[in-house]
Amino acid sequence: MKKEKNTCPSNFRTFGLALQAVTVLSKYPNLCPSGEIAQHLKSEATLLRRILARLVQENILETREGRDGGYRLKQAPETITCAQVLQALLQDESLHGEMLASTGDHPFGQRMNGMFAEMMTEIDRSILGVLEQYTIADLAEKTLLPEGD
Numbered sequence: 001m002k003k004e005k006n007t008c009p010s011n012f013r014t015f016g017l018a019l020q021a022v023t024v025l026s027k028y029p030n031l032c033p034s035g036e037i038a039q040h041l042k043s044e045a046t047l048l049r050r051i052l053a054r055l056v057q058e059n060i061l062e063t064r065e066g067r068d069g070g071y072r073l074k075q076a077p078e079t080i081t082c083a084q085v086l087q088a089l090l091q092d093e094s095l096h097g098e099m100l101a102s103t104g105d106h107p108f109g110q111r112m113n114g115m116f117a118e119m120m121t122e123i124d125r126s127i128l129g130v131l132e133q134y135t136i137a138d139l140a141e142k143t144l145l146p147e148g149d
Contacts, residue, residue, distance in 0.1 A: 017043060018051050018085050022060065023139045026077035031070030051089070058088035077140060083131035
């Protein structure tokens with residue numbers, strides 16, 4: 001049985017920055033340097049590069065290093081959902097771990113652990129269901145000014 005990934009990133013700030021960066025990139029047909037993305041987001045370029053690296057690994061972005069390097073979307077913004085971005089950021093981390101660790105090895109604790117796991121799986125599915133409804137193109141259309149700000 002395939003283990004479902006936890007769909008809540010340990011840091012929703014990371015997810016928010018990733019969505020903003022990908023939204024900005026949706027308006028750049030060519031490569032965009034991380035420094036320029038950071039300026040749009042009023043964020044730190046080093047932090048963004050770490051986030052963007054994960055999106056490159058998961059084939060949402062492509063990158064070229066060097067003086068003329070930068071990032072660009074690997075797919076059309078209409079085809080990238082917010083759920084895909086969230087899933088790309090996830091690794092084998094578990095927010096549920098702390099909740100599940102609160103239960104003991106005794107019979108009641110084991111039953112509670114099972115219930116907690118069931119609830120968290122349902123929450124994860126709900127989150128992904130909502131995020132599947134929004135694409136990067138939707139975010140760009142509703143948030144970016146014509147000049148790309």
